[in-house]
Amino acid sequence: MTNGTTLVIGGGAIGTSVAYFLAKKGSDVVLLEQNQIASGATGRALGGVRNLFSHPITVELMNRNIEFFSNFSENVSDEFEFHRSGYLFLLRNEEIRSVWEERMDLYQRLGVNAEFITPLEVEERIDCIDVSDFEGALLGKDCGFIDPHLTTQAFANAAKAEGADVKTGTPVEDVLVSNGRVTGVETSIGRFDADNVVNATGAWGNELSSKVGVELPVDFVQHGYLVLDTLGIRDSPLIIDESRDTNFRAEANGETVVSLEKKPLENRVDMPRVRQEDKIRALERVSGLIPDISDLPIKSHWTGVLATTPDGHPIVGETDVDGLYVACGFSGHGLMMSPTVGMAVSDAIVTGSTDVIDFDQLGPDRFDGPERLTPEAKTTSGTQTNE
Incomplete structure (x- = not known):
């Protein structure tokens, strides 16, 4: 730990948050983004915010995030809204329900506001759903969604207001190391x-870290969404049907967003285009849940790449290269x-420790030891979603 100049690489939600909290602590910060703010995976997220996870470390982390987003106008910017519309995980059978029932003790212990509701109660909330072939849902009442672009831009603007230098259109070409310590980076402009470099480049993370011998065990997943015309509802809960590997939500403006397969x-750059058959399959998967959805015209779509880890938990902390x-x-x-x-990484850089995240559990070297972190579990599909 050396609290001097810190370069934050990546202008997504993670990078801008780290830059903001560092600048707020009085650190000298430069954020370098190869394109524009929120132009990577963050800008292709759906914006979901939930604490319905299986591992205590993630649940506790997300409880803090929900509190922070609830007070975002006081903490960062008033150009923001946390739509607390809830999350609904549909229960297709007893097997799926039993998985969630096993988590309820954890949720009650950690203060998660969640409850099981009946199909009738689901229908009362969203009358366009066909509830005939499932037995209810788990409702996360504290959950909801935020605007990815507004949130990330708010962090970037707040970081600049605190003195950070934010440079877009500046690709990082190499990380510089001397005697086992990071000394800076080479970019397209010099x-x-x-003293410190933070790799917050998302799907580019391993590509950047491997330049100095730090290999991150990540795989890549293509995700995407269709944007359809309105179903006549607004600000619906984010509905996840894992047995059909699909989710959807009615946006604040009424548009309907449905996940692609x-x-x-x-590799990161292997990004096939969305084909017509991809769109058809997406609508077929969700039509059993929302019968009228196939009649809605498709207004647009988007895709992106996200990086996954072997245990489903993020990689956060200092590497074997000091200061990286x-x-x-x-x-x-x-x-x-x-x-x-952002809080945890800034704490670690400025003070050498943090009580926000356990870096021993989430650090990049955790995969080498015999005591692995218990994987973040999925109830049925085992897939990842860019919420």
Whole structure:
């Protein structure tokens, strides 16, 4: 730990949050983004915020994030809204329900506001859903969604207001190391010297860290969404049907957003276009849940790449290269986790420790030891979603 100049690489939610909290602590901060703010995975997120996870470390982390987002106008910017519309995990059978029932003790212990509701109660909330073939849902009452672009831009603007230098259109070409310690980076516009470097580049994380021998065990997943015309509802809960590997939500403006099929990718740049058959399959998967959805015209769509880890938990902490920190591998949950990650990394750089995140459990070297972190569990599909 050396609190001097810090270079934060990546202008997504994680990078801008780290930059904001560092600048707020009085650190000399430069954020370098190869394109524009929120132009990577963050800008392709759906914006979900939830604490309905299986592992205590993630639940506690997200409880703090929900509190932070609830007070975002006081903490960061008033150009923001946390739509606390809830999360609904549909229960197709007893097997799925039993998985969630096993988690309820954890949720009650950690103060998660969740309850099981009946199909009739689901229908009362969202009358366009066909409830005939499932037995209810788990409702996360504290959950909801935020705007990915507004949130990330708010962090970036707040970081600049606190004195951070934010440079967009500045790709980082190399990380510089001398005697086992990071000394700066080479960029498209020249060299930047630094005492610390934070790799918050998302799907580019391993590509950057491997330049100095730090390998991050990540895989890549293509995700995406269709934007359809309105169903006549607004600000609905984010509805996740894991047995059909689909989710949807009615936006604040009434548009309906439906997930595309997630596909493993061999590498970050292997990004196939969305084909007509991809759109058809997405609508077929969700039509059993919302019969009228196939009649809605498709207005637009988007795709992105997210990085997943072997245990489903992010990689956050200092690497074997002194002064080089990573905050990558969020499996599609980087936006919702960004406040606590920014707090924790800034604490570690400025003071040498943090009580926000246990770096011993989430650090980049955890995969080498015999005592692995218990994987973040999924109830049925085992897939990742960029919420």
